[in-house]
Amino acid sequence: MYSPNEHRYDVMKYNRCGKSGLKLPAISLGFWHNFGGVDLLENSRAVARHALDLGITHFDLANNYGPPPGSAEETMGYILKNDLHGYRDELIISSKAGYGMWPGPYGDWGSRKFLVASLDQSLKRMGLDYVDIFYHHRPDPETPLEETMGALQDIVRSGKALYAGISNYPPDLTRKAEEIMRSAGMHILIHQPKYSMFERWIEDGLLKELRDDGIGCIVFSPLAQGLLTDKYLEGIPADSRAGRPTGFLRPEHVTEEKVAKVRKLNEMAKARGQKLAQMALAWAMRHREVTSAVIGASRVSQIDDAVNAISSQPFATDELRKIDSILAGK
Numbered sequence: 001m002y003s004p005n006e007h008r009y010d011v012m013k014y015n016r017c018g019k020s021g022l023k024l025p026a027i028s029l030g031f032w033h034n035f036g037g038v039d040l041l042e043n044s045r046a047v048a049r050h051a052l053d054l055g056i057t058h059f060d061l062a063n064n065y066g067p068p069p070g071s072a073e074e075t076m077g078y079i080l081k082n083d084l085h086g087y088r089d090e091l092i093i094s095s096k097a098g099y100g101m102w103p104g105p106y107g108d109w110g111s112r113k114f115l116v117a118s119l120d121q122s123l124k125r126m127g128l129d130y131v132d133i134f135y136h137h138r139p140d141p142e143t144p145l146e147e148t149m150g151a152l153q154d155i156v157r158s159g160k161a162l163y164a165g166i167s168n169y170p171p172d173l174t175r176k177a178e179e180i181m182r183s184a185g186m187h188i189l190i191h192q193p194k195y196s197m198f199e200r201w202i203e204d205g206l207l208k209e210l211r212d213d214g215i216g217c218i219v220f221s222p223l224a225q226g227l228l229t230d231k232y233l234e235g236i237p238a239d240s241r242a243g244r245p246t247g248f249l250r251p252e253h254v255t256e257e258k259v260a261k262v263r264k265l266n267e268m269a270k271a272r273g274q275k276l277a278q279m280a281l282a283w284a285m286r287h288r289e290v291t292s293a294v295i296g297a298s299r300v301s302q303i304d305d306a307v308n309a310i311s312s313q314p315f316a317t318d319e320l321r322k323i324d325s326i327l328a329g330k
């Protein structure tokens, strides 16, 4: 029977989430890939247990993670029941709704109907009474924001989620969403945007917005799904995300142009005495607004790599400039 490492809180750093009472680990573990029905359950269990052993207390899910959709939450349910039973109060478990989940007009986007029903399904799959954070997964251009935020408020009031979050919202919509929440005496705890050396949109206004509003920030795909590691330097391994048929990263995304940049970044990481994965994570976490980076991991060793990034030496100004110039293709 598994029991977590008693030293699990010795190494991890816990950052306050915006202006809230909640702290999140600097590294969180996402269940988007590697925890679905197509994956080996024993490996998924080992990765999740190793994460907790190293102080990763936050597991990030969504209704549609798998494949098939929903199966990652079932895996989480299995792990909670069989391995983490008795540790619920040491964990932050999140889920989301906002992408297509079931057929018909009520299984997608941002209506109250969809959000409430989807969370009920997620709770059943995970065998939980509540999630810690429930997110609206992406903006809905057609549903009034008041309705979507109203659903999040009621979900929190019902006790089925402790905190509300938004994901993939641009800065202006983030401000409006927070205004609606405030008018109801509530608050958006956290925003989950994509951020890596290859995807820097949050630097153009979102980080400032989150700082001004006291909203936390958990950046997703900080390794650009594995591109920002040494994995693709010699081609596409069959057991990589781009090599497997079910991965969201497709072989055509692994372009020669990107790999050429990754090669230079890899040399730079070596000169800093670390792996590229660690340098890329340290880079994504360098903003004080960033509470946590949510990574994916297909094996236990990747959790070790990520956690080692926490003790990275800070970037000197000329190193940051060099990264910018590599990314600009110079």
Ligand SMILES: NC(=O)c1ccc[n+]([C@@H]2O[C@H](COP(=O)([O-])OP(=O)(O)OC[C@H]3O[C@@H](n4cnc5c(N)ncnc54)[C@H](OP(=O)(O)O)[C@@H]3O)[C@@H](O)[C@H]2O)c1
Binding pocket: 029, 030, 031, 032, 033, 034, 060, 061, 137, 167, 168, 192, 219, 220, 221, 222, 223, 224, 225, 226, 227, 229, 230, 231, 239, 240, 241, 242, 277, 294, 295, 296, 297, 298, 299, 301, 302, 305, 306
């Ligand atoms: N809110 C949203 O819209 C949204 C969207 C996407 C993701 N997310 C969240 O973000 C989480 C992380 O996304 P992600 O999986 O794309 O993150 P990522 O950390 O950028 O990529 C993870 C993948 O990179 C590879 N990798 C990780 N560490 C490595 C290492 N040390 N050396 C070599 N390769 C390594 C592994 O792929 P291999 O299989 O190739 O080993 C791993 O599965 C998701 O699970 C989900 O919770 C949220």
